[in-house]
Amino acid sequence: MGPLRYRLPSRISTRAVLARLGDTAIIAAEPGGASARQYLDTADWRLYGSGRTLEVGADRWGAGTLTLRDARSGEVQATAEMENAPAEARDLPWDPVRSVIEGRRLLVQATAQARLQRLAVLNPDAKTVARVFLDRFVVVEPAGGRHVLRFVTVVPVRGYSSWAARITAALEEMGLQAAGVPLIVSILAATGRAEPGADRGPGVPLEREMPAAAAVGAVLERLRNHVVANEEGVRQQLDIEFLHDYRVAVRRARSMVRQAGGILPAGQVSALAGELGWLGALTGPPRDLDVHLEELEGRTERELEPLRAYLAEKRQHAQLQLLSALDSERYKLLIDQWQSMVSGSPGPYSEEAPDAGRPAGEVADEHVARAYRRVLKRGRAIHAGSPAEALHDLRKRAKELRYLLECFQTLYPDHDRTAAVKELKLLQENLGEYQDCQVQAVALQTMADELMERRVPAATLMALGRQTDELERREAQAREEFEARFARFSSARNRRRLESLVGMRT
């Protein structure tokens, strides 16, 4: 039996609870306290995803305590005294938590004023046999709204669970109900926010019978929210994942829009697709530089220093370009246009969008099947002598298929879809490795040319040369492995799997 947390409704006073507890057992007060709490997590809620919450509590003297809890039970897993709130993994003293956070920035996800009252339930030997916490949280919205949450938590002491059961029975008799969700979820809900991570990924809840235009609209809205949510992190360069997530959302949206011909009005589709292409292209160079810089992280060879400085300078430049784009009228228009496209109700049948009103499941099946056929066709045409472009093109088609499967994921049974994506992923990894190595080798060559003009030490250029060699070796290996990977992807077994997923022959 773990701790049990009850929501204390406003109609029941704390005094009434105390009186009831006093009738049930001997109760003694223990030191409580008040603190301002900040709940920290990464933008993608990695800690919560790993079943933990992290809070910084400052008491009235400002001394900070970092508390790591089990998200569900609220039990304390570790505490540490801190002078400054941690901003990234290395500021935390706990290794397992560090490896969950990795390179992501810790953000303040919620704040609350907490007032805690601790009580001990004693047996006739004056031994503590259960604990009761009366907690009051005031959640303040940025706009100024205040929400009060009150909880009663019964914490059993091992070996004395019958006492905790007596206490919980008494509370339930008073009409208290178990909170049922982690505290952080209650705090977020108080300000109208969803459960952490609920809106991650492109998988919005969809129904097979809903109109196709509504389904595509919902997916595009989710992706737009991702773009908007990551924008501040991109601007401030909080960590490199913001730009990555931003970019992924843009590319998913572009792929979706491009494939939405027949579902959304053709005029809107081509305009938005073009603008999303512009945004995608803008985010490419800074992302590539982030990847290059990340690869250098932790390497201490002196000859790499000029390279690092060069890349950092380029990254800075790319950031300025990106910022000016994000501040532009064109960008604002794009975001507005995107919004109006998803919020407009799907029109009735029109010649511009004949599929708009058809069932989403049916239309999605057709699109997935078509995308799959395209991958098969392009892949089969590739032979040992095919140019690199043929593989690059196949990679794009594979990506389209992947995005479709991800964006429409809630239309398909989890198990079948995961299996299909897994096979596709293996192919994509191979194609990605091949192209990335090529692109990087070209980029290195350009860098080497530019660095040469700056008269950097020969050792630096040699280091670049070694890296290029390594990339070429990996590229060749990927090309060699392609045949086997594609054979697996296009095998009869995998094909049957996809056919049964979409319910039609490919």
Added chain:
Amino acid sequence: MRVIAAYSIKGGVGKTTTAVNLAYLSAVEGARTLVWDLDPQGAASYMFRVKPRVKGGGRRLVRGRLDVDSLIRGTDFDRLDLLPADLSYRHMDLHLDTTKRPTRQLARVLAPVRDQYDTVVLDCPPSLSLVSESVFEAAARVLVPMVPAPLPARTLDQLQAFLKAREMRRPPKVMAFFTMVDRRRKLHREIIIELAGTRPEVLAAEVPASTTFEQMGMRQAPVEIFAPRSSAAAAYRKLWDEIRDQGEF
């Protein structure tokens, strides 16, 4: 799970005091800690206000017939639990003797809760017996409190000889320290200097003779709770630091 035994051949040298105070420090640091009160007198159980009784019988527990999980009791302190004593422990030698591989038995009893605790502190009865052997099998560290009396090295010698004779695969590391030290007494000072200089297993931390320890029985709590600023509390903090400084186990 690191297992530490508070052990002495002699009684009344501060074993239970050591077990209770160190276990508390371990828990405060964040380690999930279990005290196993192996002494039939149940002094550690008393300190934590837990009835010294093993439901179903201590005999069945040490013979592996009882589920240890259900016998553990939470103390008044976070992360600190107790496996209570039982009067039947006074015959534990006999119970062990009727099991297969008796010296492995205590470790086997603890096996089901391995993942639940970071530190286990064994409060042992004073003897040199099959129980002690089983303790030495289970523990990685054996803490030996010594009163600075004449011939103090004798108990250490006995213990070391005993361990050596057992030819254990992984013998525990013996760590001895002085308790009930009165620095005003010349004899105490001399004995400590003499032994600390010649025996590497003797730790630098020493626990003073103090009325604070007498109060422990009345208050039924670790010294850190009711006298955190006392020399007694400071001594145990220093001892705990020194034990940990000698390496993870």
